[in-house]
Amino acid sequence: MDKNVFDDPRITAIGLLFEVSAGLSARFAAQFEEHGLSPVEFEVLMRLTRSPGHQLRMTDLAAQTSLSTSGVTRVVDRMERDGLLRRRACPSDRRSSYAVVTAAGLSRLDQTLPGHLRIIEEWFTGQLAPAQLDALLDGLRRVRDAVHPGATAGSTEPVPAGRPADC
Amino acid sequence: MDKNVFDDPRITAIGLLFEVSAGLSARFAAQFEEHGLSPVEFEVLMRLTRSPGHQLRMTDLAAQTSLSTSGVTRVVDRMERDGLLRRRACPSDRRSSYAVVTAAGLSRLDQTLPGHLRIIEEWFTGQLAPAQLDALLDGLRRVRDAVHPGATAGSTEPVPAGRPADC
DNA sequence: GAGCAACTATAGGCACAGCAATATTCCCTG
DNA sequence: CAGGGAATATTGCTGTGCCTATAGTTGCTC
Numbered sequence: 001m002d003k004n005v006f007d008d009p010r011i012t013a014i015g016l017l018f019e020v021s022a023g024l025s026a027r028f029a030a031q032f033e034e035h036g037l038s039p040v041e042f043e044v045l046m047r048l049t050r051s052p053g054h055q056l057r058m059t060d061l062a063a064q065t066s067l068s069t070s071g072v073t074r075v076v077d078r079m080e081r082d083g084l085l086r087r088r089a090c091p092s093d094r095r096s097s098y099a100v101v102t103a104a105g106l107s108r109l110d111q112t113l114p115g116h117l118r119i120i121e122e123w124f125t126g127q128l129a130p131a132q133l134d135a136l137l138d139g140l141r142r143v144r145d146a147v148h149p150g151a152t153a154g155s156t157e158p159v160p161a162g163r164p165a166d167c
Numbered sequence: 168m169d170k171n172v173f174d175d176p177r178i179t180a181i182g183l184l185f186e187v188s189a190g191l192s193a194r195f196a197a198q199f200e201e202h203g204l205s206p207v208e209f210e211v212l213m214r215l216t217r218s219p220g221h222q223l224r225m226t227d228l229a230a231q232t233s234l235s236t237s238g239v240t241r242v243v244d245r246m247e248r249d250g251l252l253r254r255r256a257c258p259s260d261r262r263s264s265y266a267v268v269t270a271a272g273l274s275r276l277d278q279t280l281p282g283h284l285r286i287i288e289e290w291f292t293g294q295l296a297p298a299q300l301d302a303l304l305d306g307l308r309r310v311r312d313a314v315h316p317g318a319t320a321g322s323t324e325p326v327p328a329g330r331p332a333d334c
Numbered sequence: 335g336a337g338c339a340a341c342t343a344t345a346g347g348c349a350c351a352g353c354a355a356t357a358t359t360c361c362c363t364g
Numbered sequence: 365c366a367g368g369g370a371a372t373a374t375t376g377c378t379g380t381g382c383c384t385a386t387a388g389t390t391g392c393t394c
Contacts, residue, residue, distance in 0.1 A: 023314035139303030147190035
């Protein structure tokens, strides 16, 4: 085992990426917790709220988050218990059920988002000159297009529903 | 809830970063699994192997990974059971014990690392022109220096031990 | 030198996520 | 229109990690 392997530029590069990602995640999690949300709950709230009708089928929600379908079932259980969203049966397909954001859920997201954006600005985008930020984002976009993580799990881009939202 | 919030450049920027990070993590995990390692086990193996004597106190190992001390206890349990490392008592401080990489552990890391580096090159560093990669890394470094994730958990940089490795 | 605070590792309880199995429903084919 | 295969959500099981409590050890203070 050659010790110099650890100084390989590839290792340091990937370490840097993960370190930044982990650091920001930790800050986000702390701010979410102030509003009684876990990171995954925030993600679910974002996904649903940006979708037409503030709703999404369980399967589609799983595809847009990094959760499995069973994971979605349980997260939705918790959030429904907390009143942040509710289940709604799909009349045209009795297999499907929708998760719909409630007014309380929208309100919670409204309370959480400004702080979230502030943290991004303070520790990420605001740390770089505009040109430097653009360069970084261009690089990331390039890598993203290549690695194309599964079904764009965690992507910011909206994902078309497997079936049209006919209900 | 204004729908335009989701198009905020800060949101898209952070989404991009996390998407890249998650995508690469998934590829790494798949390759680790081919060699019978979990991501955290690989991390532990890397940390120990790069340390003097291929060993580290449990506490220091926890500080260098993103694990808590109890988490380290259990990971080391599993890896000791699999023969990748072993515990060693510290003669000068009977509270401390060291985790030491075994020959089998070194061998396992040797088998895993080339593929790991190949993946980084294929999906990350190799996707960018040298100047573009430099720009991206500069940006990341800048953010890293600002956010300074806790006790540099997950950092590629070696972390000085809390106490000198006197045994 | 006795006592106390700090440190170290571990064990138990809890939360949470994934995988596999299951029940229900839908759709297509003959 | 009957039956089989695909799709959907849920549940049990398992694995894993964190938090807290606990036991042992060390070093400092009086």
